[in-house]
Amino acid sequence: MKSLWRNSHDWRRLGWAVQRGKTIVQAPASLGSARGSSRPLRDEGSCVRKSQSRVVPRELYVSDARPGVPQVDRWRVCCTFHRRGYGSAPGDTQVYRDKRYAELKDADIMHFRQILGEKGVVTDRDDLDWANTDWMHKYRGHSQLLLRPQTTQQVSEILQYCHAGRLAVVPQGGNTGLVGGSVPVFDEVILNLGAMNKILSFDEASGILVCEAGCILETLDNYLKSRGHTMPLDLGAKGSCQIGGNVSTNAGGLRLLRYGSLHGNVLGLEVVLADGTVLDLLGTLRKDNTGYDLKQIFIGAEGTLGVVTKVSVLTPPKLASVNVGFLACEDYASCQKTFAEAKKQLGEILSAFEFLDRHSLEVVLKHLDGARDPLPDSKESFYLLVETTGSNQTHDKEKLDAFLESALEKELIKDGAVAQDISQAGSFWKIREGIAESTAKAGAVYKYDLALPLKDLYSLVEDMRERLRDSATVIGFGHMGDGNLHLSIVAPSYDDKFVSQIEPYVYERTAAVNGSVSAEHGLGFMKAKAIYYSKPPAAVQVMAGFKDLLDPNGILNPYKVLPIGREKLIQVVDAFENAVPLLLLWPTASVKTTKTFGTPNFEVTSFDQIRHRCRLSWT
Amino acid sequence: MKILVAVKRVIDYAVKIRVKPDKTGVEMNNVKMSMNPFCEIALEEALRIKEAGKASEVVVVSMGGPQCVETLRTGLAMGADSAIHVSTDTPLYPLAVAKLLCAVASREQPQILLLGKQAIDDDANQTGQMVAGLLQWPQATFASKVALGDKSDVTVEREVDGGLETLRLQLPAVITTDLRLNEPRYATLPNIMKAKKKKISSITPEELKVDIQPDFMILEVVEPAKRKGGVMVSSVDELVDKLKNEAHVI
Numbered sequence: 001m002k003s004l005w006r007n008s009h010d011w012r013r014l015g016w017a018v019q020r021g022k023t024i025v026q027a028p029a030s031l032g033s034a035r036g037s038s039r040p041l042r043d044e045g046s047c048v049r050k051s052q053s054r055v056v057p058r059e060l061y062v063s064d065a066r067p068g069v070p071q072v073d074r075w076r077v078c079c080t081f082h083r084r085g086y087g088s089a090p091g092d093t094q095v096y097r098d099k100r101y102a103e104l105k106d107a108d109i110m111h112f113r114q115i116l117g118e119k120g121v122v123t124d125r126d127d128l129d130w131a132n133t134d135w136m137h138k139y140r141g142h143s144q145l146l147l148r149p150q151t152t153q154q155v156s157e158i159l160q161y162c163h164a165g166r167l168a169v170v171p172q173g174g175n176t177g178l179v180g181g182s183v184p185v186f187d188e189v190i191l192n193l194g195a196m197n198k199i200l201s202f203d204e205a206s207g208i209l210v211c212e213a214g215c216i217l218e219t220l221d222n223y224l225k226s227r228g229h230t231m232p233l234d235l236g237a238k239g240s241c242q243i244g245g246n247v248s249t250n251a252g253g254l255r256l257l258r259y260g261s262l263h264g265n266v267l268g269l270e271v272v273l274a275d276g277t278v279l280d281l282l283g284t285l286r287k288d289n290t291g292y293d294l295k296q297i298f299i300g301a302e303g304t305l306g307v308v309t310k311v312s313v314l315t316p317p318k319l320a321s322v323n324v325g326f327l328a329c330e331d332y333a334s335c336q337k338t339f340a341e342a343k344k345q346l347g348e349i350l351s352a353f354e355f356l357d358r359h360s361l362e363v364v365l366k367h368l369d370g371a372r373d374p375l376p377d378s379k380e381s382f383y384l385l386v387e388t389t390g391s392n393q394t395h396d397k398e399k400l401d402a403f404l405e406s407a408l409e410k411e412l413i414k415d416g417a418v419a420q421d422i423s424q425a426g427s428f429w430k431i432r433e434g435i436a437e438s439t440a441k442a443g444a445v446y447k448y449d450l451a452l453p454l455k456d457l458y459s460l461v462e463d464m465r466e467r468l469r470d471s472a473t474v475i476g477f478g479h480m481g482d483g484n485l486h487l488s489i490v491a492p493s494y495d496d497k498f499v500s501q502i503e504p505y506v507y508e509r510t511a512a513v514n515g516s517v518s519a520e521h522g523l524g525f526m527k528a529k530a531i532y533y534s535k536p537p538a539a540v541q542v543m544a545g546f547k548d549l550l551d552p553n554g555i556l557n558p559y560k561v562l563p564i565g566r567e568k569l570i571q572v573v574d575a576f577e578n579a580v581p582l583l584l585l586w587p588t589a590s591v592k593t594t595k596t597f598g599t600p601n602f603e604v605t606s607f608d609q610i611r612h613r614c615r616l617s618w619t
Numbered sequence: 620m621k622i623l624v625a626v627k628r629v630i631d632y633a634v635k636i637r638v639k640p641d642k643t644g645v646e647m648n649n650v651k652m653s654m655n656p657f658c659e660i661a662l663e664e665a666l667r668i669k670e671a672g673k674a675s676e677v678v679v680v681s682m683g684g685p686q687c688v689e690t691l692r693t694g695l696a697m698g699a700d701s702a703i704h705v706s707t708d709t710p711l712y713p714l715a716v717a718k719l720l721c722a723v724a725s726r727e728q729p730q731i732l733l734l735g736k737q738a739i740d741d742d743a744n745q746t747g748q749m750v751a752g753l754l755q756w757p758q759a760t761f762a763s764k765v766a767l768g769d770k771s772d773v774t775v776e777r778e779v780d781g782g783l784e785t786l787r788l789q790l791p792a793v794i795t796t797d798l799r800l801n802e803p804r805y806a807t808l809p810n811i812m813k814a815k816k817k818k819i820s821s822i823t824p825e826e827l828k829v830d831i832q833p834d835f836m837i838l839e840v841v842e843p844a845k846r847k848g849g850v851m852v853s854s855v856d857e858l859v860d861k862l863k864n865e866a867h868v869i
Contacts, residue, residue, distance in 0.1 A: 225635075226635075375805075401815075404808055404812075408808055415807060415809070416807065416808040417807045418806055420806055421633070421653035422631045422633035422634065422651060423632060423633050423656075424805060
C-alpha cells in the first residue's frame with residue numbers, strides 16, 4: 001500500500017487526484033449529528049448529484065499505522081472533500097442559493113431610499129438588466145435592487161444595514177470582469193460605485209493621485225495626461241472599468257511588465273468592511289512600514305473582504321517617446337528567444353511585450369471593424385507586439401533599431417513593421433486589444449487566463465487544439481512578458497457538455513507545471529472552486545480565516561472566489577480498476593471542534609460515520 | 620519615369636497641441652513629430668505607381684532643420700529610392716517652399732510632383748498650387764483617384780465641394796492628394812533596414828539660388844476662445860433683448 005502521508009509539495013498531485021472525480025455520493029444524514037448542529041447535512045443549500053458509476057457504500061477502513069504515517073486520532077480526522085462539479089459551467093446549474101441570506105423586502109428598499117434618495121436606488125427591471133449580466137453575457141443574476149451611493153458614509157450605512165439583516169451584497173464597478181465576479185449569482189443587492197467618481201487630489205511633484213473608486217480608468221488617464229503623468233495600468237476595458245474594481249481584482253493589463261502590479265502601485269485604500277466599519281488606509285506615502293500592510297489583503301480580494309471606496313495610486317510620468325513594433329515569428333521557440341533578446345537589448349525602455357498567434361489575428365481581422373493586417377505579406381504563425389517607452393526619442397529609436405536588426409539577422413523574427421506615428425501605433429494595439437471583443441463576436445467564448453512558465457506557455461494551446469479538433473477554434477494570446485496566456489476557445493454556443501472536454505484538463509495541466517489557473521482575471525464565480533489547482537489547502541484555510549474575520553456573516557460577494565459553500569458531500573473518485581483503496585488523512589489540529597467558519601467548507605467528521613470506501617487513484 | 624514626392628515633418632496628428640504661454644507659437648518641445656498624413660498618402664500613391672511598373676524611381680524631398688532627416692528615413696523605409704534634404708533653419712512658409720520645390724524639380728526633372736493637399740499644422744493648402752504656377756505645369760488638387768494613361772497623361776478624379784471632378788493632365792504635372800486616395804502602408808523591417816543604406820543628399824537654398832525670406836511675420840498665436848455654454852431663453856422678448864443688448868447683432 002502506498003504511503004498515505006504526502007508532504008506539501010505533493011499536495012497538488014493529491015488535489016489533482018481528488019478533483020478528478022465525477023461521482024458524488026450523498027453522505028448519510030447521520031453526519032449532521034457529528035457536527036453538533038441541528039441542520040441536516042442535506043438541505044437546499046447543498047447540491048446532490050447521483051452517482052453515475054457502481055460505487056457501493058462499503059465499510060470504511062483506516063490504514064494501520066506504518067512508518068512515515070503520523071498517528072492521528074482517527075475520530076478527529078477531517079475529511080475535506082468538497083464537491084467538484086464542472087464549476088465553471090455557465091449559469092448556476094450547480095450552486096444553490098444559500099437560505100441563510102435574507103430575501104429583499106419592501107422595508108429594505110424603503111430604508112435604502114432613505115439613505116440614498118430616489119436617484120440612488122434602482123429597482124426597474126430593464127435598468128437592472130445591464131447590472132445583472134456580465135460583460136461576456138455568460139452569467140446572469142436576478143438581483144432586484146441596484147444601489148448607487150455617492151459617499152463613503154452612504155456605503156457604510158448600506159453595509160451596516162445589510163450586515164445586520166443578512167442581505168447579500170455584490171460590489172460592482174464597471175462590470176467588465178471576465179469571471180462573473182461582478183454580477184449577482186442569485187438576488188444579491190448590487191452596490192454599484194459608479195456614482196463615486198470624483199478625483200480628490202493629485203500631487204504633481206510625486207505623482208500620487210487620490211480618487212474615489214468609481215472613477216473610470218480612461219478618465220483618470222486623460223486627467224493625468226494633461227498633467228504629464230499616466231496610470232500605471234492599461235487594459236482593453238479602460239473605457240468602462242473603474243479603479244475600485246481594478247484594485248479589487250488586482251488587474252494586470254498591458255503595462256505590468258514596466259510598471260509592476262497594483263500591489264506595488266497602490267499606496268493606500270479606503271475600505272468599508274462588511275459591518276459598515278470604514279477602514280481608512282488611504283496613505284499617500286511611498287514608504288510606510290508601520291504595522292501589517294493591510295491594504296494588500298484587499299487588493300485582489302475581489303470584493304469579498306471589503307468594498308474599496310477610495311484609492312491612492314502612484315502614477316509614473318508620461319514619457320514622450322513611444323515606439324511600437326509588430327513582429328512576426330515562425331514558431332514559439334523564436335518568440336521566447338526574441339523576448340530574451342528584447343529584455344537584454346531594450347532594457348529599461350521595454351514597456352510591453354505581447355504575443356498572439358495566427359488564429360487570433362484571423363479572428364480580429366474578420367470581426368473587428370477597421371482592423372488592418374500590419375503584415376499582409378507574411379503568413380507566419382506568431383506575432384509579437386513590442387512597445388518601448390522612454391524620454392529620448394533618438395536614444396530609443398537607436399536601441400529599437402539595433403534590437404530589430406539583430407533579431408532579423410539571427411532569424412528570430414521573420415518580418416515586422418514599426419509604427420511611424422501615433423495612429424499607426426494605435427492600430428497595432430487595436431489588434432491586440434481587440435481580440436477579446438472579436439472572439440465575443442465570433443461565438444461563445446471560453447476564456448482561460450493562465451500563468452505558466454514561459455517554455456510551456458504555448459504547448460497547452462496546441463494540446464487543446466488537438467483535443468477539440470473541429471468542434472471549436474482555439475486561440476492563444478497574452479502577455480508574454482509576464483508569462484500569462486489567455487487561452488480562448490470559441491465554440492458555436494455555450495454548452496455544459498462541451499466544457500467537460502476543456503475544464504479539468506486545462507487546470508490539471510496548469511497545476512502540473514505549478515502555474516496559476518487565474519493569472520490576472522481573478523477567481524470570481526467561474527473559478528471559485530479552482531483555487532486548489534494553484535494554492536495549498538493550508539493557504540485556503542488561512543484565506544477562509546480572513547473571510548471569517550472581516551465578513552462573519554458572509555454578505556460580501558458570496559459564492560465567489562473561495563470554495564466556501566454548503567456542499568458537504570463526500571466525493572468518491574471514480575477509480576481505475578487497479579486503484580489502491582486509500583484514505584485521505586488530513587490531520588488538522590486547528591479544526592478540532594465542530595465550529596465551522598462563517599460559510600463553512602471544512603468539517604470535522606468521524607470515520608465511523610462515513611460508510612463509503614474512498615478510492616483514489618494516484619498517478 | 621521619376622516621381623518626386625514632397626513631405627513635411629509636422630506634429631503628430633494624435634497629439635493634443637498646446638499654445639505656448641508667450642503666444643509666439645505652438646509648444647513643439649518634447650512633442651511627437653511625424654510625417655504629415657497627406658504626405659504619407661502622396662508617397663503611398665507614388666509607390667503604388669512604381670509597383671505597377673509605370674515609374675522607375677521615387678524621390679522624397681523635405682525642407683527644414685536637421686530633424687527632417689528622420690521623416691526622410693521614414694519615407695525611405697516605406698519604399699522610396701532616394702531622398703533630398705533642403706537644409707535650412709529659417710522658418711518656411713508656403714511660398715518659400717514652393718520656390719524651393721520649383722528649383723528642386725528643375726534639377727530632378729520628375730514627370731509627376733506629388734504633394735499632400737495641405738499640412739496639418741498650418742492647413743495652408745497653398746504649396747501645391749503655387750509650385751504648379753511657378754513651374755508652369757498643369758495641376759490637379761484634392762485627388763481621390765489617380766490613373767496613369769498611355770500617352771504621357773494622367774487622369775485624376777478630384778473631390779470638390781460640388782462632388783467629383785475628373786481631369787486629364789499632360790505630364791509633367793503636379794498632383795496634391797486627399798484623404799480618400801489610399802491607405803498608406805506600414806514601414807516593414809526589411810525596408811527599414813534597407814533604408815539605412817539609401818542615399819539622402821543635402822542641399823541648401825543658397826545652392827538652389829532661392830530667396831526664402833518670409834514676406835510676413837507672425838505676430839501672435841492664440842487658442843480659439845472657449846465655447847461658452849448656451850443659455851435657454853424663456854420668451855421671444857427675452858431673446859430679442861439678448862440679441863440686441865448682449866450679442867449686439869440687431
